[in-house]
Amino acid sequence: MEGKSPTQVQLRVFEYLDYRKFITDSHAAKKRVRPSFSLRFVAGRIGSTSGSLTRILKGQLNLNPAMAAKVARVFDLTEKESEYFETMVLFCHAKTLREQNLFLEKLLRMRGSKIRTLEEGQHQYFREWYFSAVRELLNFFPFDGNYQKLAKMLRPAITIQEAKDAVKLLLHLGLVEKDGAGKYRLTEKFVTSGENVRAIHVNNLNLSMGDLASRVLQSIPVLERDYSGLTLSLPAEGFREIREMIRLFRQEILEKVRKFDDADVVYRLNLQLFPLSIRHEQETP
Numbered sequence: 242m243e244g245k246s247p248t249q250v251q252l253r254v255f256e257y258l259d260y261r262k263f264i265t266d267s268h269a270a271k272k273r274v275r276p277s278f279s280l281r282f283v284a285g286r287i288g289s290t291s292g293s294l295t296r297i298l299k300g301q302l303n304l305n306p307a308m309a310a311k312v313a314r315v316f317d318l319t320e321k322e323s324e325y326f327e328t329m330v331l332f333c334h335a336k337t338l339r340e341q342n343l344f345l346e347k348l349l350r351m352r353g354s355k356i357r358t359l360e361e362g363q364h365q366y367f368r369e370w371y372f373s374a375v376r377e378l379l380n381f382f383p384f385d386g387n388y389q390k391l392a393k394m395l396r397p398a399i400t401i402q403e404a405k406d407a408v409k410l411l412l413h414l415g416l417v418e419k420d421g422a423g424k425y426r427l428t429e430k431f432v433t434s435g436e437n438v439r440a441i442h443v444n445n446l447n448l449s450m451g452d453l454a455s456r457v458l459q460s461i462p463v464l465e466r467d468y469s470g471l472t473l474s475l476p477a478e479g480f481r482e483i484r485e486m487i488r489l490f491r492q493e494i495l496e497k498v499r500k501f502d503d504a505d506v507v508y509r510l511n512l513q514l515f516p517l518s519i520r521h522e523q524e525t526p
Contacts, residue, residue, distance in 0.1 A: 254322045255352045258345075258438055260309075260329045261298050267316050287311040303334050325351050338448070341441045362413050367442040370449040370509075371399045375407040376416055376427065377507045384408075384425045395507075397457065450509055472517065480514070487512055 252270055257263040264283075271278040281291040287308050296302040304312070309330045313323035325348065332344035349361045366372045374395055378384075384391050392404040399407075408425070411417040417425050458468060475483070494510065 254318060254326050254329075258329065258332070258348065260304065260326060260333055261300065263326070263329070264312065264316075265298055271316075283312075283315055286315045304330055306330055306334070321351070338441065338444050342445070345438065345441060362410055364438075364442070366410060366414060366416075367446045368449065369403075370446070370453045371395055371403060372407050372410060373446070374507055374509070375404065376411055379411075379417055379425050380427050381504045385423055396461065447511075450511055451513075454509070454511055477520075484514060487514060 252263070252267050254263055257266075268278070268280065268283060279291075280294050284291045284294040287294075288311065289308070293302060297304050306327065309327040310323060313326045318326055328344055328347050328351070332341065332348060335341040335344055345364065346361075349364060375391070378391070378394055382391070382394060388401045388404040388408070391408075392399045392401050408417070412419070415428055418428050419425055454468075457466075491512065
């Protein structure tokens with residue numbers, strides 16, 4: 242980094258969504274050119290201790306949002322970078338899905354155009370049920386640009402504009418492509434993201450699909466659907482065993498689906514297992 246002093250060596254904060262990872266990587270980068278730039282030094286500059294900072298970086302403690310501005314100054318972040326870093330701290334500490342989405346969307350807006358547009362598209366893909374449905378539909382439906390017909394293929398039907406938005410997003414994310422004959426087909430690409438963002442994406446999609454399942458319950462004939470459920474009482478070990486059974490069942494379903502080459506309908510399979518009570522602590526005799 243010619244022309245940069247050791248204290249100016251830094252990584253692009255906009256490439257991160259986990260503040261702990263950013264601090265760890267930035268600290269390592271600065272320490273390589275300035276050995277005295279230790280965790281003890283960083284902790285002293287932000288009014289903490291090296292032990293507390295180590296626990297923060299290990300995820301055992303959370304960084305106080307009021308301290309985030311001090312961390313930004315230690316790593317020589319600009320005003321815009323500091324705002325991004327402070328928002329990243331709030332995002333990582335958000336308790337509810339609503340807060341997580343709010344801060345994630347703000348972070349994506351603040352990023353550079355190339356990174357932002359790709360990750361905004363990934364975020365959008367999981368927010369609405371029909372994006373993944375259209376992708377799966379294109380696995381067998383010969384779509385040639387007739388958006389009205391495409392929109393009516395889904396249940397419930399979506400609007401023509403929603404169909405256009407879906408195809409545009411799928412093309413942008415590289416999940417479908419247009420061949421020389423003007424036909425659309427699926428690619429082998431998958432939407433991927435960091436671990437902390439992946440959880441938000443999964444929750445968004447599950448909420449969207451769960452809401453859809455309740456809406457179509459009475460509109461789809463019984464012979465075309467299967468709704469069932471069990472209410473159970475389990476020990477912790479039983480819960481873990483059943484969750485593993487569900488995981489294996491999902492894999493078995495996927496293996497079965499891969500053997501079919503004549504699909505003509507898109508289905509959604511929801512699997513939920515959640516507590517309806519708090520845990521009862523047995524009294525010791």
